Amino acid sequence: MLSWIFSPWSPPPAVLPSIVEPSTQILHDPLEHHALECLRDLIRLGGGGTWPPTATFDDSWPLPARAYHSVFRTLETSLPVEEPSLDHARNRVIIDSFRERMRSALVRSINLQEVEETLEEWQSSGGVQSAWLGFFTCLSFLRHAYRWGVTPIVSEAQSESSVEFPRELDLPWSALQRHFGISSPSGCMTSICYSNIVADDHLQYSVTAGMSELHNLTEFWNTKLVTDMEIKVLPVYHLFAQTIAFMDMHDAVAAKDALKSANDILRAALKYFFNTMVESKMSHTVWMAYVQGFQGWALEGIDGISGGQSLVFRTLDSFLGIRPWPMQEKEKLHIPEAQRNWLNCLRDYDIRAVAKERDYGEVTAELESLVKQLRLWRMGHMRRMQPYESVHRPERKTMTAGISVVDAPDEVQMIEHLKKELGQRLAQTV
Numbered sequence: 001m002l003s004w005i006f007s008p009w010s011p012p013p014a015v016l017p018s019i020v021e022p023s024t025q026i027l028h029d030p031l032e033h034h035a036l037e038c039l040r041d042l043i044r045l046g047g048g049g050t051w052p053p054t055a056t057f058d059d060s061w062p063l064p065a066r067a068y069h070s071v072f073r074t075l076e077t078s079l080p081v082e083e084p085s086l087d088h089a090r091n092r093v094i095i096d097s098f099r100e101r102m103r104s105a106l107v108r109s110i111n112l113q114e115v116e117e118t119l120e121e122w123q124s125s126g127g128v129q130s131a132w133l134g135f136f137t138c139l140s141f142l143r144h145a146y147r148w149g150v151t152p153i154v155s156e157a158q159s160e161s162s163v164e165f166p167r168e169l170d171l172p173w174s175a176l177q178r179h180f181g182i183s184s185p186s187g188c189m190t191s192i193c194y195s196n197i198v199a200d201d202h203l204q205y206s207v208t209a210g211m212s213e214l215h216n217l218t219e220f221w222n223t224k225l226v227t228d229m230e231i232k233v234l235p236v237y238h239l240f241a242q243t244i245a246f247m248d249m250h251d252a253v254a255a256k257d258a259l260k261s262a263n264d265i266l267r268a269a270l271k272y273f274f275n276t277m278v279e280s281k282m283s284h285t286v287w288m289a290y291v292q293g294f295q296g297w298a299l300e301g302i303d304g305i306s307g308g309q310s311l312v313f314r315t316l317d318s319f320l321g322i323r324p325w326p327m328q329e330k331e332k333l334h335i336p337e338a339q340r341n342w343l344n345c346l347r348d349y350d351i352r353a354v355a356k357e358r359d360y361g362e363v364t365a366e367l368e369s370l371v372k373q374l375r376l377w378r379m380g381h382m383r384r385m386q387p388y389e390s391v392h393r394p395e396r397k398t399m400t401a402g403i404s405v406v407d408a409p410d411e412v413q414m415i416e417h418l419k420k421e422l423g424q425r426l427a428q429t430v
C-alpha cells in the first residue's frame with residue numbers, strides 16, 4: 001500500500017474554513033433521505049470532502065504522475081503571446097512548434113508504463129479524491145494547451161477537425177474519464193475552473209502566466225466567480241435536499257421555511273454574480289482572447305467549457321423542473337458522475353409537481369419565487385455577456401467555448417446568434 005493512499009473522502013488539509021464548514025454541516029446532518037445522500041456523495045466523491053472541490057497537486061500524486069506538473073510549469077509561459085499573428089502559415093509553424101516542444105518534454109519525462117500501473121493501482125485502491133482532482137486539472141490544462149498551441153487561439157487551429165494527441169496525454173485521460181465518469185476529450189468546468197483555485201486563493205495553473213496584471217486578474221476572476229458561486233449556493237443545495245425530505249414527511253411548513261431561506265441565499269449569490277462580472281475584475285478586451293479561447297475545444301463536434309456546465313444553474317433547473325433536461329449522452333461529456341446523480345435525484349423528485357398536486361400554496365409560492373430569480377438572472381446574464389462576446393478578434397473565427405465555432409460574418413451577428421441561444425433557455429424558464 002502506498003503512503004499517499006487514505007480514505008477518499010477525508011477533507012484535504014489546508015482548506016479554507018468557508019469551504020469546509022458548509023460541507024461538514026451537510027455531511028453531519030442527521031436527516032436521513034435519498035436526496036441528502038446524493039448531496040453527500042457530491043461532496044465526498046465529487047469534491048474530495050468539500051463542495052466546491054478541493055484539489056491537491058503534485059506533492060500528493062504518486063511519483064510517476066508528478067512529471068506532468070513539471071511539464072506544464074516548463075511550458076506555461078510560452079503559450080500566450082502579446083500580439084497574435086494574422087498569417088495562417090506563420091501560425092501553423094507556431095502551433096506545430098509548441099506541440100513538438102510539449103511532445104518531447106512529455107516523452108523525456110514521463111514513463112508511460114509506470115503511469116499506467118500507478119493509475120490502475122490508484123483506481124483500485126480508491127486513491128485520495130482531492131489528488132485525483134488535481135491530476136484531472138493538470139491533464140486538462142496540458143490537453144487544452146496542446147489542442148490550441150498558442151493563445152489567443154487562432155483560426156488556423158480552429159479549422160482543424162481532429163488532432164492526434166501524444167500517448168502521454170491520452171492514456172491518463174482515459175483513466176480520468178473512467179474515474180470521473182465523463183466522456184469528453186476536453187477539460188470541463190470541474191477540472192479547469194473548480195479544481196484550479198487553491199486554498200490561498202490563487203490559480204494553480206494559468207494560461208496568462210508572464211502577461212500583464214490585467215490578463216492575470218481577468219483569468220483569476222473568471223475562475224473565482226464560478227467557484228465562489230458554488231461556495232455561496234452550497235447551503236441552497238442543502239436546503240433543497242432538506243425540503244425534499246420535509247415534503248416526504250408531509251411537513252409543508254418546514255418545506256416552505258427551507259425554501260424561503262433558499263430564496264434569500266440565492267438572491268445574495270446572484271447579486272454577487274453581477275457585481276463580479278464587471279470590467280474592473282474581468283476585462284472586456286482581455287477575456288475572450290486570453291481566457292475564453294483556451295477553454296474551447298471545437299474538435300470532432302465536441303465543445304469545451306461553458307458556464308452552462310456550472311452546477312448552480314443545472315441544480316436550479318433540475319430542482320425547479322425547467323425542461324427539457326439535457327440529453328444524457330450530452331451531459332455525460334462534461335459533467336462528472338457525482339454531479340449527474342445529484343441532478344437526476346432532483347429531476348426525479350419534480351418538487352413543483354408534488355407541491356401543486358398536494359395543493360401546498362405557500363411551498364408553491366416560494367418555488368415560483370425561485371423561478372423568478374432564475375429568469376431575472378438569465379436576462380441579466382444575456383445582457384452582461386454582450387460586451388465580452390462582441391470584441392473584434394481578427395485572428396480567430398467567432399466562437400464560444402461552450403458552443404464551438406460559429407463563424408458568424410461579424411460580431412453583431414454573433415451576438416444575435418447568442419441572444420437567440422440564450423433566449424431559448426429564458427423562454428423555457430417558466
Ligand code: HEM
Nearest residue numbers: 225226229306307308310313385388400401402403418425
Ligand atoms: C465574462 C463572463 C461570461 C460570458 C461572456 C458568458 C457568456 C455566455 C454565453 C455566450 C453563453 C451561451 C453559449 C455557451 O454556452 O458558450 C453562456 C451560457 C451560459 N452561461 Fe455564461 N458567460 C459568462 C460567465 C458565466 C458564469 C460566471 C456563469 C455561472 C456561474 C455562467 C453561466 C452560464 C449558463 C448557465 C449558461 C447556459 C445558458 C443558460 O442556462 O441560460 N456564465 N454564457
